Amino acid sequence: TRNIELAVVAGDGIGTEVVEQGLTVLEAALAGSDIAVATTDFDLGARRWHATGETLTDETLDAIKGHDAILLGAIGDPTVPSGVLERGLLLKLRFALDHYVNLRPNKLYQGVTSPLANPGDVDFVVVREGTEGPYVGNGGSIRTGTPHEVATEVSLNTAFGVERVVRYAFAQAARRERKHLTLVHKHNVLVNAGHLWRRTVEAVNAEFPEVTTDYLHVDAATIFLVTNPSRFDVIVTDNLFGDIITDEAAAITGGMGLAGSANINPDGAFPSMFEPIHGSAPDIAGQGKADPTATVLSVSMMLDHLGLTEQAVRVERAVAADLAERGGAVRTTAQVGVDLAARVRG
Amino acid sequence: TRNIELAVVAGDGIGTEVVEQGLTVLEAALAGSDIAVATTDFDLGARRWHATGETLTDETLDAIKGHDAILLGAIGDPTVPSGVLERGLLLKLRFALDHYVNLRPNKLYQGVTSPLANPGDVDFVVVREGTEGPYVGNGGSIRTGTPHEVATEVSLNTAFGVERVVRYAFAQAARRERKHLTLVHKHNVLVNAGHLWRRTVEAVNAEFPEVTTDYLHVDAATIFLVTNPSRFDVIVTDNLFGDIITDEAAAITGGMGLAGSANINPDGAFPSMFEPIHGSAPDIAGQGKADPTATVLSVSMMLDHLGLTEQAVRVERAVAADLAERGGAVRTTAQVGVDLAARVRG
Ligand SMILES: CC(C)[C@H](C(=O)O)[C@@H](O)C(=O)O
Numbered sequence: 124t125r126n127i128e129l130a131v132v133a134g135d136g137i138g139t140e141v142v143e144q145g146l147t148v149l150e151a152a153l154a155g156s157d158i159a160v161a162t163t164d165f166d167l168g169a170r171r172w173h174a175t176g177e178t179l180t181d182e183t184l185d186a187i188k189g190h191d192a193i194l195l196g197a198i199g200d201p202t203v204p205s206g207v208l209e210r211g212l213l214l215k216l217r218f219a220l221d222h223y224v225n226l227r228p229n230k231l232y233q234g235v236t237s238p239l240a241n242p243g244d245v246d247f248v249v250v251r252e253g254t255e256g257p258y259v260g261n262g263g264s265i266r267t268g269t270p271h272e273v274a275t276e277v278s279l280n281t282a283f284g285v286e287r288v289v290r291y292a293f294a295q296a297a298r299r300e301r302k303h304l305t306l307v308h309k310h311n312v313l314v315n316a317g318h319l320w321r322r323t324v325e326a327v328n329a330e331f332p333e334v335t336t337d338y339l340h341v342d343a344a345t346i347f348l349v350t351n352p353s354r355f356d357v358i359v360t361d362n363l364f365g366d367i368i369t370d371e372a373a374a375i376t377g378g379m380g381l382a383g384s385a386n387i388n389p390d391g392a393f394p395s396m397f398e399p400i401h402g403s404a405p406d407i408a409g410q411g412k413a414d415p416t417a418t419v420l421s422v423s424m425m426l427d428h429l430g431l432t433e434q435a436v437r438v439e440r441a442v443a444a445d446l447a448e449r450g451g452a453v454r455t456t457a458q459v460g461v462d463l464a465a466r467v468r469g
Numbered sequence: 470t471r472n473i474e475l476a477v478v479a480g481d482g483i484g485t486e487v488v489e490q491g492l493t494v495l496e497a498a499l500a501g502s503d504i505a506v507a508t509t510d511f512d513l514g515a516r517r518w519h520a521t522g523e524t525l526t527d528e529t530l531d532a533i534k535g536h537d538a539i540l541l542g543a544i545g546d547p548t549v550p551s552g553v554l555e556r557g558l559l560l561k562l563r564f565a566l567d568h569y570v571n572l573r574p575n576k577l578y579q580g581v582t583s584p585l586a587n588p589g590d591v592d593f594v595v596v597r598e599g600t601e602g603p604y605v606g607n608g609g610s611i612r613t614g615t616p617h618e619v620a621t622e623v624s625l626n627t628a629f630g631v632e633r634v635v636r637y638a639f640a641q642a643a644r645r646e647r648k649h650l651t652l653v654h655k656h657n658v659l660v661n662a663g664h665l666w667r668r669t670v671e672a673v674n675a676e677f678p679e680v681t682t683d684y685l686h687v688d689a690a691t692i693f694l695v696t697n698p699s700r701f702d703v704i705v706t707d708n709l710f711g712d713i714i715t716d717e718a719a720a721i722t723g724g725m726g727l728a729g730s731a732n733i734n735p736d737g738a739f740p741s742m743f744e745p746i747h748g749s750a751p752d753i754a755g756q757g758k759a760d761p762t763a764t765v766l767s768v769s770m771m772l773d774h775l776g777l778t779e780q781a782v783r784v785e786r787a788v789a790a791d792l793a794e795r796g797g798a799v800r801t802t803a804q805v806g807v808d809l810a811a812r813v814r815g
């Protein structure tokens with residue numbers, strides 16, 4: 124028997140609802156196998172912060188580190204000052220666990236309607252850098268709250284950090300049919316960071332001569348996502364640009380309810396973390412309205428990451444089959460989870 | 470007779486082609502009036518740089534400052550290292566002339582088809598800050614080109630700079646029917662800059678109690694531009710986020726061929742600058758394929774800025790009428806200009 128120790132951070136809002144269904148489907152995927160999953164719930168997020176003032180203590184972080192993987196729902200709540208949970212919990216996990224690859228696939232499944240493309244025509248993956256760029260929390264302000272306030276945000280970019288994520292993206296592209304990599308940045312304005320990214324892509328390309336590359340400024344990328352989303356195969360980009368274009372991409376390929384993601388530490392030094400890219404959606408929380416599909420797709424990515432490829436494929440196929448037959452039917456969060464689990468069991 | 474001194478920076482690629490038509494329409498708009506336009510051509514951009522190594526000298530900048538307005542085509546060419554012309558010419562103009570308001574309207578005109586909305590349903594304006602944020606050119610790199618390179622980009626934001634553009638955006642909103650202002654930023658991650666923007670919007674709102682406001686993270690804004698573009702009335706945002714979302718918005722409301730813009734110095738200390746938001750499009754340059762409509766709409770914004778409201782309206786109406794009857798007809802750049810000029814003359 125193989126034992127998988129899974130840390131579960133359901134978090135805020137719809138996070139708890141979608142994670143519950145993610146776990147239901149995970150159980151179905153492993154039923155009858157000799158793989159057992161032991162989950163540890165970590166009560167983190169708004170409730171914990173209100174009760175204790177804690178976001179993520181060193182002890183909790185250490186406990187999480189002892190696990191094989193993390194399933195995360197959503198972090199953030201309007202009752203908590205903006206940034207406290209995002210910086211103190213979600214980004215702290217991504218940074219402390221060196222999740223330098225934030226993998227965000229975009230596939231337009233059969234049965235999913237998009238005004239901008241036909242099912243089957245869109246299938247790309249964004250490799251978003253996860254530990255650098257404008258997300259490093261390196262900024263501050265002086266004379267705060269006065270007419271003389273100056274506030275800064277510093278984007279930090281290193282050859283070490285850019286190269287490892289670019290190499291990962293090339294490896295992804297090399298494994299795909301079209302073998303194409305698009306760098307998205309803004310090197311005509313952010314000349315320092317941008318040219319580091321550009322030089323790195325050129326250099327690493329030598330290791331992957333079979334991969335073709337091109338470059339788009341981030342503003343142009345937002346246009347092509349609308350006018351020609353099928354042009355993309357693998358996109359590699361920085362932390363902030365990746366945040367922006369993956370939301371737009373999700374809107375174009377079926378909405379936030381379908382977009383899963385993986386925060387990966389490819390070195391295996393720390394557990395990787397799997398989460399839907401949507402937020403805690405306080406407006407619909409607690410109503411059983413959230414679509415758990417994005418979380419279930421994240422579970423599929425987790426299985427794949429853990430080497431359980433067959434189970435990963437089974438989960439993704441269940442989602443694809445469900446989407447193909449979904450039509451306009453309205454189901455509760457739990458019902459979608461139950462239906463997907465049934466399909467996974469087969 | 471009133472004399473308008475107009476500086477013309479046609480620039481690179483399709484810039485020269487679209488500016489020529491913009492001037493044709495401008496002439497038509499002023500024909501028979503007692504307003505005369507004297508244009509001065511400034512040969513700036515790739516050709517000048519190749520010939521002399523200059524982007525924008527102090528003398529040229531001073532000469533431009535002596536004009537009432539600037540009409541700009543497009544800057545940038547693949548034969549020039551990325552950033553040289555953008556930073557050394559286009560952004561230098563915006564910064565040196567204190568164009569702190571970068572106004573970018575988005576209207577879905579009758580006759581223009583969009584997969585995402587119906588004509589008449591989309592009519593919003595983005596007020597993009599133009600002199601701060603990540604565009605300040607405040608970054609650098611050490612150990613450049615080595616495995617130990619570190620590259621930074623610093624976003625600078627001041628209460629002075631944010632407040633003046635936010636006040637301008639509120640004033641715009643107050644004049645519009647819906648009187649709604651949306652702040653777009655990322656204050657859950659970029660907490661220093663973001664909270665300065667948020668506090669400023671709250672404070673200035675007191676001067677415009679009739680304007681309602683809301684807030685969107687930039688990633689969420691890219692979603693709503695796809696799923697519900699008609700929700701927007703006035704958007705105020707920083708320099709980089711404004712760059713990104715206005716390209717996406719243009720893609721959604723008819724494409725880059727229709728998106729005009731104004732770089733405004735509302736204090737009147739320096740001439741304001743009017744330009745299509747599209748780039749130099751080297752792939753189609755010199756072929757008479759570029760749509761000059763975005764430049765013509767920029768000319769309309771220029772007329773409005775110069776107090777020639779009636780003429781501004783006449784030009785915009787000509788564009789609207791042309792779009793309504795355009796259908797799938799293919800015309801050259803020059804033909805569109807001639808047709809628009811004829812409509813303006815009436
Ligand atoms: C909640 C927020 C900090 C986060 C991010 O900006 O990375 C989210 O938008 C995401 O994309 O996962």
Ligand SMILES: CC(C)[C@H](C(=O)O)[C@@H](O)C(=O)O
Pocket residue numbers: 311312342544545555556559560712746748
């Ligand atoms: C050419 C480039 C420097 C410019 C910008 O980033 O502002 C352009 O994209 C724009 O939007 O006007």
